[in-house]
Amino acid sequence: MAAITMNHIVKRYGDGFPAVNDVSLDIADGEFMILVGPSGCGKSTLLRMIVGLEDITSGDMLIGGQRVNEKSPRERNLSMVFQNYALYPHLSVFENIAFPLRLAGTSDAEVKKRVQDAADVLELREHLERKPANLSGGQRQRVAMGRAIVRQADAFLFDEPLSNLDAKLRGQMRTEIARLQRRLGVTTVYVTHDQTEAMTLGDRVAVLRKGVLQQVASPRELYEQPVNLFVAGFIGSPPMNFLPATVQGAALRTPFGDLHLDDRRAKAVAGHDLVIVGLRPGHFEDASLVEEDKRRHGSVFRAMVDVTEWLGDQQYAYIPFEAPAEITAQLRDLSRELDSDQMRTQAIVEIDAMSRLREGREAEFWVDTRKAHVFDPKTGTNLT
Numbered sequence: 001m002a003a004i005t006m007n008h009i010v011k012r013y014g015d016g017f018p019a020v021n022d023v024s025l026d027i028a029d030g031e032f033m034i035l036v037g038p039s040g041c042g043k044s045t046l047l048r049m050i051v052g053l054e055d056i057t058s059g060d061m062l063i064g065g066q067r068v069n070e071k072s073p074r075e076r077n078l079s080m081v082f083q084n085y086a087l088y089p090h091l092s093v094f095e096n097i098a099f100p101l102r103l104a105g106t107s108d109a110e111v112k113k114r115v116q117d118a119a120d121v122l123e124l125r126e127h128l129e130r131k132p133a134n135l136s137g138g139q140r141q142r143v144a145m146g147r148a149i150v151r152q153a154d155a156f157l158f159d160e161p162l163s164n165l166d167a168k169l170r171g172q173m174r175t176e177i178a179r180l181q182r183r184l185g186v187t188t189v190y191v192t193h194d195q196t197e198a199m200t201l202g203d204r205v206a207v208l209r210k211g212v213l214q215q216v217a218s219p220r221e222l223y224e225q226p227v228n229l230f231v232a233g234f235i236g237s238p239p240m241n242f243l244p245a246t247v248q249g250a251a252l253r254t255p256f257g258d259l260h261l262d263d264r265r266a267k268a269v270a271g272h273d274l275v276i277v278g279l280r281p282g283h284f285e286d287a288s289l290v291e292e293d294k295r296r297h298g299s300v301f302r303a304m305v306d307v308t309e310w311l312g313d314q315q316y317a318y319i320p321f322e323a324p325a326e327i328t329a330q331l332r333d334l335s336r337e338l339d340s341d342q343m344r345t346q347a348i349v350e351i352d353a354m355s356r357l358r359e360g361r362e363a364e365f366w367v368d369t370r371k372a373h374v375f376d377p378k379t380g381t382n383l384t
């Protein structure tokens with residue numbers, strides 16, 4: 001096992017914009033680190049530089065304290081699981097798992113023991129004689145993982161290993177990977193663009209945007225204390241609502257009326273005229289269902305309900321708003337990047353399934369202002 005340290009890593013393909021731009025990241029021995037971000041943010045490139053499949057333009061890559069920039073993939077002793085599994089169709093499951101051991105010239109007796117141990121961990125024992133074509137997607141995925149764990153590598157690297165599976169199987173494999181990683185305790189770096197995987201699998205998550213590291217934190221910290229608009233909009237589903245607001249002392253004037261800030265937040269926005277308020281869908285409630293003493297901790301506003309979605313144990317309401325041009329431009333870029341058009345034109349609020357809101361009618365909502373994030377619209381920085 002080994003820690004992985006990146007110091008000011010840069011990757012340029014040709015003379016264009018760097019695909020990875022000055023990334024410094026410490027991954028502790030035994031840690032499960034997720035690299036996440038939208039398509040093209042550089043996460044696969046970063047992973048390929050760790051494993052040695054891509055040259056590093058500048059910066060230092062250390063594995064177990066040793067600089068590995070010039071070392072070949074084989075010398076780094078890491079195991080990588082690819083998106084397409086890369087199984088050999090003509091070989092049995094046993095031989096697919098055994099492959100790296102055969103390459104290393106391991107004795108037959110040792111190969112047998114190690115493959116069987118891996119097959120036990122992954123519940124593949126009864127499939128060892130089959131060919132990959134006769135396995136389900138989930139079983140193939142486990143064979144690919146078997147090949148990774150049989151080698152006793154210093155770290156596991158995963159590049160979107162679940163993206164070819166259907167939603168149900170993805171859920172199952174996610175839990176299996178988490179369990180396996182905990183059991184083996186091996187340093188793991190896992191690339192995904194799926195924020196559910198990012199939030200459920202890792203000890204910590206590194207969020208990348210355009211090659212630049214935005215924030216490295218535990219899933220909870222990312223959700224509760226995103227450092228900027230980008231992280232706030234990327235983490236959480238449905239996404240955080242962003243409302244334009246003007247600062248009026250300790251109140252924020254938003255399209256949904258005035259939000260009253262607590263002292264800490266009021267101090268943080270002092271000196272700003274225009275800001276963006278971030279409110280998660282779950283921080284709203286149907287005001288008619290909120291008790292009096294709780295109301296004091298938030299603000300109540302009236303708004304038109306455009307569409308409602310009832311999901312059994314919860315309900316979403318979509319409420320349109322209009323924003324001034326300065327803010328719309330900033331939110332337009334962000335929503336394009338995050339693939340979320342609703343970000344600048346409507347808010348999504350999560351309300352009790354019992355609530356009797358009607359589409360096309362006005363309703364009263366309560367919002368918990370103790371949870372509000374306030375962002376600088378120019379830099380995107382979270383001021384709170």
Ligand code: ATP
Nearest residue numbers: 013014019037038039040041042043044045046193
């Ligand atoms: P995805 O989720 O779509 O795989 P990613 O976050 O993994 O995206 P990378 O594949 O690391 O992103 O790519 C980062 C940037 O580098 C992109 O702009 C991509 O077009 C560019 N890039 C990647 N590989 C090469 C290459 N071999 N030559 C030139 N540019 C490349």
